[in-house]
Amino acid sequence: MSQIARIVIPASGRLVEVPRGLFIHNEFVPSVDSKELIDVINPATEEIICSVFAGSQKDIDVAVAAARKAFNTTWGKNVTGFERSRLLNKLADLMERDQQVLAEVESLNNGKPVTIARDSDIGDSIQCLRYYAGWADKIVGQTIEVDNKTKMAFTKHEPVGVCGQIIPWNYPINMWAWKVAPALACGCTIVMKPSEITPLTALMLSQLVVEAGFPPGVVNTVPSFGAVGGAALASHMGVDKVAFTGSTLTGRKIMEAAARSNLKKVSLELGGKSPHLIFESANLDQAANWACLGILYNTGQDCTAGSRLYVQDTIYDKFVALLVEKAAQLVIGDGFDEKSGGGPVVSKAQYDKIWSYIESGKVQGAKLVLGGQKRPGKGYFVDPTIFTEITHDMKIVQDEIFGPVLSVGRFKTEEEAITLANDTSYGLGAGLHSNDANQCMRVSSALEAGTVWVNQYNMLSNNVPFGGKKQSGIGRELGSYALNEYTDVKAVHWNF
Numbered sequence: 396m397s398q399i400a401r402i403v404i405p406a407s408g409r410l411v412e413v414p415r416g417l418f419i420h421n422e423f424v425p426s427v428d429s430k431e432l433i434d435v436i437n438p439a440t441e442e443i444i445c446s447v448f449a450g451s452q453k454d455i456d457v458a459v460a461a462a463r464k465a466f467n468t469t470w471g472k473n474v475t476g477f478e479r480s481r482l483l484n485k486l487a488d489l490m491e492r493d494q495q496v497l498a499e500v501e502s503l504n505n506g507k508p509v510t511i512a513r514d515s516d517i518g519d520s521i522q523c524l525r526y527y528a529g530w531a532d533k534i535v536g537q538t539i540e541v542d543n544k545t546k547m548a549f550t551k552h553e554p555v556g557v558c559g560q561i562i563p564w565n566y567p568i569n570m571w572a573w574k575v576a577p578a579l580a581c582g583c584t585i586v587m588k589p590s591e592i593t594p595l596t597a598l599m600l601s602q603l604v605v606e607a608g609f610p611p612g613v614v615n616t617v618p619s620f621g622a623v624g625g626a627a628l629a630s631h632m633g634v635d636k637v638a639f640t641g642s643t644l645t646g647r648k649i650m651e652a653a654a655r656s657n658l659k660k661v662s663l664e665l666g667g668k669s670p671h672l673i674f675e676s677a678n679l680d681q682a683a684n685w686a687c688l689g690i691l692y693n694t695g696q697d698c699t700a701g702s703r704l705y706v707q708d709t710i711y712d713k714f715v716a717l718l719v720e721k722a723a724q725l726v727i728g729d730g731f732d733e734k735s736g737g738g739p740v741v742s743k744a745q746y747d748k749i750w751s752y753i754e755s756g757k758v759q760g761a762k763l764v765l766g767g768q769k770r771p772g773k774g775y776f777v778d779p780t781i782f783t784e785i786t787h788d789m790k791i792v793q794d795e796i797f798g799p800v801l802s803v804g805r806f807k808t809e810e811e812a813i814t815l816a817n818d819t820s821y822g823l824g825a826g827l828h829s830n831d832a833n834q835c836m837r838v839s840s841a842l843e844a845g846t847v848w849v850n851q852y853n854m855l856s857n858n859v860p861f862g863g864k865k866q867s868g869i870g871r872e873l874g875s876y877a878l879n880e881y882t883d884v885k886a887v888h889w890n891f
């Protein structure tokens with residue numbers, strides 16, 4: 396079977412060649428022992444785009460061995476920060492060169508609009524690579540005086556080693572960049588397992604890794620099913636750290652596997668059910684725009700989706716009317732249609748899960764004020780859906796839906812708003828809108844979340860840390876904080 400899949404880009408009819416093998420030691424290769432394939436689906440048409448090789452447990456062994464060899468010879472402590480920086484910048488340049496074609500394949504596979512994939516997802520990813528290229532030669536330790544006369548110590552931040560990185564399907568390129576860039580900047584080597592639902596762009600980026608000039612084995616990419624390749628990485632004795640983004644359920648399994656094997660380091664970016672609070676002094680028009688973006692961006696397939704909106708009693712009716720009016724304007728359609736502000740959801744499984752939640756909202760007595768009706772025809776399209784008259788115990792209020800489904804509740808006092816917001820096992824994101832600066836300070840401090848947005852929502856920046864509290868995760872990505880996830884501190888005591 397050929398190592399290359401030829402796929403046709405809709406609209407332009409352009410033919411694009413995408414590698415379909417496992418990427419190990421800078422080469423695309425078939426599995427050592429498996430004939431299994433992963434069918435890659437276009438969620439807008441439900442058609443198979445192509446199929447790629449599915450890596451087995453043995454393939455993970457081969458990839459880990461390649462990553463270990465590179466760590467001990469050409470990478471790790473054997474390469475300067477200046478060189479790591481140069482290569483990361485080169486990779487960013489290549490990603491920029493290929494921005495359009497990467498966006499088209501991302502859209503075809505994930506469903507999101509091409510323009511959003513290109514300008515937001517990939518634009519931010521290029522910046523992420525450059526941001527960590529800037530850090531690669533600035534990872535320094537401390538000099539510590541111990542007794543002022545004969546003893547001192549210094550610290551070094553050494554690369555952790557071989558990192559298993561497991562990413563989801565909602566931002567395939569972005570999540571790739573968030574993981575790969577800081578790991579390479581710190582001198583780690585990588586075995587990346589993209590989601591089996593969206594493996595194509597990780598394979599295309601692997602081609603750029605070779606072109607940029609990274610030595611063989613520094614980055615390896617093994618598309619595989621989660622319970623096979625992901626589980627193998629989490630339990631592998633040769634992996635020093637596993638970095639994971641995905642559901643809380645899988646995060647728990649990864650932590651268990653890490654604990655049972657070699658107690659590898661673990662960082663987890665997990666799910667959320669983020670609260671978004673609208674106080675009566677807020678600029679309602681702007682707050683409604685942010686509330687729409689909070690739940691509808693990426694068709695709600697966002698770990699920080701502001702899926703629980705709480706509105707102060709005094710402005711509730713006015714605000715809900717505004718919100719429904721704005722949300723109804725979003726066009727969900729094919730990612731290649733320029734009119735689409737959002738695409739289909741990524742898969743049949745996701746589509747069915749979202750509809751089961753919409754049905755549960757109806758059955759449990761919430762009031763549907765927008766959407767909630769299936770479209771005829773092909774494609775996993777779900778229109779913006781808003782429920783009001785919710786109660787705290789409803790499934791739509793408790794569970795992460797990961798779709799464009801918003802639950803709107805009301806509160807009387809600031810205390811009540813905070814109590815409702817924090818009454819969840821998750822703690823990823825939270826937002827509030829108010830024109831009262833003291834209230835913004837009080838509430839942002841009381842909210843139990845890794846990120847709090849004030850008078851905006853869902854805005855991230857490569858130089859600001861991101862991660863979860865409670866059951867939304869462990870560790871931080873982005874900013875200088877991510878460097879801690881990929882380095883071990885060594886203390887050297889000196890007697891002179």
Ligand code: NAD
Nearest residue numbers: 562563564589590621622625626641642645664665666698
């Ligand atoms: P998922 O947990 O099903 O899968 C994520 C990744 O884990 C995939 O690559 C999958 O193959 C792999 N995997 C599955 N089972 C595994 C196992 N037993 N061992 C090891 N790996 C395994 O999640 P998903 O459905 O792909 O993504 C959606 C979830 O991701 C949502 O819950 C969302 O909130 C979360 N997410 C979180 C963030 C964040 O930064 N906090 C960002 C994006 C998505």
